[in-house]
Amino acid sequence: MAWTTDAPGGQRHTGYVLGRLADGTIPTYRSGQALYEREFTDSPNGAGGTWSGPGAADVDQPTALVPACRCGWRGPDTPYGGEALLPDDAMLEARAVWRAHAAAVLDAQVPDGYRDKISALARNLHELADERPRSALVLARQLREIADHLEPLAVAQALAQGVPWETIGVDLDQTKQAVHRRYGHPSASLEQRVRELTGGSVAALLAVARDRRRGTPPPAPRARWSQAVTRALRPPAGNGVGVPGS
Numbered sequence: 001m002a003w004t005t006d007a008p009g010g011q012r013h014t015g016y017v018l019g020r021l022a023d024g025t026i027p028t029y030r031s032g033q034a035l036y037e038r039e040f041t042d043s044p045n046g047a048g049g050t051w052s053g054p055g056a057a058d059v060d061q062p063t064a065l066v067p068a069c070r071c072g073w074r075g076p077d078t079p080y081g082g083e084a085l086l087p088d089d090a091m092l093e094a095r096a097v098w099r100a101h102a103a104a105v106l107d108a109q110v111p112d113g114y115r116d117k118i119s120a121l122a123r124n125l126h127e128l129a130d131e132r133p134r135s136a137l138v139l140a141r142q143l144r145e146i147a148d149h150l151e152p153l154a155v156a157q158a159l160a161q162g163v164p165w166e167t168i169g170v171d172l173d174q175t176k177q178a179v180h181r182r183y184g185h186p187s188a189s190l191e192q193r194v195r196e197l198t199g200g201s202v203a204a205l206l207a208v209a210r211d212r213r214r215g216t217p218p219p220a221p222r223a224r225w226s227q228a229v230t231r232a233l234r235p236p237a238g239n240g241v242g243v244p245g246s
């Protein structure tokens, strides 16, 4: 299992999990002249997991997981297999620790103009909720509407560009399985949102995205976006990133 994020400037972080044995070592294997550390993958059903590399079946189960990144970073050990944490939780914990490491890179994917707008908005929101709670309620609904519109289009676009589900999950801070479930078996509300926006189903949106040639524009939304959404999504001046329907 690996989690990847790309950032402008070619900085690339790919997270994975190593395991530490009861004797404190991280198991390795030799391939040619090189020595490799074995990666560990938790089993989705039940206890235990598997090591990478030849002879993996003879290696004991780890007592701790060690989140790692191809950039060389190592995170702190997460107890594994004992009473402390269920195996699944240990894997999620390791992933969360890696994500914190990569967060700066993930956030750097958001262009400056958008980041500044979001920060400025966030600064004002608490104040608004205190002083004008009903305005804040309306705003909360509009923000939800923006997210509901933006996410499926971005997921379809990412798939069209060959971004794997795992990476989409990293960006949304969800597991690969959760994102795949959400779009592979969309809820009624997600299905309705996408239908309002594109006039088609989630499956159709993803299929159109996958079949589209790189560099061609995304399908034009049929539904009109509300003015508030359009305003909020309008790209900052001087920024080349466009939003469909705006």
Ligand SMILES: [Zn+2]
Binding pocket: 012, 013, 014, 069, 070, 071, 072, 073, 101, 102
């Ligand atoms: Zn890294």
